[in-house]
Amino acid sequence: MIVDSKTSDQFLLADAPPSYDALESLSGSNTSYRRDEKSPSPLTPSPSQPSFQSPSSGSTSTPLKVKRSSTKGKGPATWFNFGASRTTKEVQATVLGLVRDLVKQQYSTPGASGILDSCSEACDAYDISFSSILQEKSIENHTPIHWAIVKRPSEPPNPDDHDLVTALLSRSAPLKPSTIADIRLACLLTSDQALFQRLRLSPVFSPVSGTDEMLLGASILPDTIEVEEVEGDAGAFVANFEILAFQKRMRVSNRIRQEFIARGRMWCLSFSITPSSQWVVRLSILEHSPPTWIDSRLIIEEPSPRPAPVTPMPSSLIDAPIPEQPSSNKKRSKPKPAISLRLKSGNFQLTPLGSHSQNRGEIEVALEDSMMGLSLQYDGSSYLDAEGTLRARLEARLAKPEAECIIC
Template sequence: MIIDKQPLPDDPTPSEAPPSYETLGSLPHDYRPEKSGVGRGESVASSSSSVPPLRSDNSPPLKSPRSTTSSNKGKGRATTWFNFSSSKTTREVQTTVRGLVRDLIQQHIADADTAAASILRSCADACADNHVSLSDLLQEKSIEGHTPLYWAIVKRLPDDHQDVEAGQCPDLLTSIISFATPLKPETITEVRLACLATSDQKLFQRLRLSPEFAPVSGVNQMLLGGTIPPDEIEVEDVSSDGGAFVMSFVVPHFHKRMSVSKEVELEFIARSRMWRLAFFIAPESPYRGSDPRAGSWCISLSLIENSPPTFLDSQLLIDEAKTDPPDSASLKEPSSPPRSGFRLPASPIQPKPKSTITLRLKSNEQLEVAGRYNSGKNIVISLEDSLMGANLQYGNNPYIGSDEKLRGRLEARLGKPERDDECVIC
């Protein structure tokens, strides 16, 4: 609740004050919070934040700037709206900001992006003037045991929902992220859990493009430089089977990253579970005869976060990389034969295509997330167990394209496998 104070004679009322707390309750009834997805279109109408919107159309990674809050641009600053003037009101500022943010999320006025952004800017100004961190307040678990970011994700509609219109302006989630950065590890965990609760794979992947949510290791920064191309992941549910899905991926600089970083991890959400598919080189183990052997190139598939346990039958498929056709000019028959009398064939001999690498990933026991009382269960196989899979260990192999990208897909079905020769997805 805003605490009113009688204005002093020399304390004039600003001519352009920010929207008041009551603005939230007086917005037109035709506002439809369901109509806005995270970032598809214009940027937030805010001079205090340079965060680009989250977009679903191959947008660049989300930046993580700090919102600038203290530029005395004329009248209408938050300190006048809040009417707090001394350090004794720090607790009142915190209480008021928490209440405003709670109401914003509870009403979820996604279309009213200007009002929401203005209120958050005013909160930022009031916090700055009273030495309160708005970032900390936005990352507190102050709303029913969760952070405002968690609820902003849970209450928003997925991008592909029928009520979401293309070209809508950024919603409340984008605004809150812009004022909450830098995010704490606990907040990132909350964001991941919210994406899992809504099975929002597309939002999860867009957030993972941001270093704020998926930091790049120092080794990869040194290896690949400042512009690190992101891993591409797409998930498609198989409509004919309620427990089946296909995950397609593209991994840039696969062999280089494996040789130097020793690991490539792909995280995704499918069938109400969060998964991690990882390529890694087995480390040295103090136990002799451990499986897999140290130095082996391996693949693991596991559940992460709070995903429920399940049986799984799946296969990882990697096709031969497509090559660009050679220049037709180089295939022309020479005007005169060589002196040896040997004449090149008119058409080049086409090499026989390589077989698809097929690696079976199945669990005869339920996969489960590691917890306090258990070490977890996952699937681990060695590429050496497959004659074709072993090719991935070598440079210039036919399964990695000239662009140094590894392309593959995981076909999976929840359930206990019955036979080794049974088709995973039929």
């Protein structure tokens, strides 16, 4: 039996993912490569596509899952077993080229989602892991996700839209440690604090410890961090933290970490309990951050009291309660002084931990260094709100410390 070579080539081309130009020209037609009729159209987003929630959406994020097609094992790869290795390489090269073009042109969704779905279906047909392809450092020694973050607009038209970064991430789970490191580097290079905090909401990118998951529950949003960079040449910034169940997590986990990006550096503010049972706060810069001087203060004030509940209007003056006469013996409680802890780099610049530098990589201060700092350990501390949330503010400037810390 003689197999027509033209027919074979047609089958091979029909099964490989379409080129980028072909998808552009066929976006309005019904023509596509061979796939299961039940699969979604490659140029329209699937209703079951996993979402990557943003903080502004008000809902909890769910683990990212890789979209799987029902065409796995049904593709024509079984028809041409003798050329499977060559065909697999061709499909993989085509997919890599399409992904590279998407990142290069910063293609917006839903168009990008359709193209990525087509690539995923083609990979499934040839038993190729699309997730692994997206996590390969195939573009200038970095992953496609890294470049999508670097090329991401500083102010997207609509922060709630699922952009290319979201489309790539939702098809890349589970993320490898090397991929997470590449994503963190991209956020640092672009000083994209908003995206970095958005990624922290995903357990896939920033998994919650087992103890925190048990204490906080799956339905509670994680801690929040807001950073404001102060105008001027002093490199000043202010970071506001809301840490849930502070005392309980400290007693059970012995450590709470807060990571954020400010002034071109990735920072870590952590609270921990030493082996000698001393409560301390630490400030450090993380990998790929340039060394810097820093002079800062961590300020913790008493939370504002909740407004008193509104008393309903009585139906008649007879039902109205008699107002209490103010007692001359009662004194208004004065607000307690704020907990203020100075965190400074001293005689050496702060350097990333593990950089094999002789300079200091971490600043550590005991809570008891502040007059009211020890009260954070005790039940009923007035510096925690009714739910046990700690609100703290870090005021910093990247300058060599002086005799007095002055934060602009």
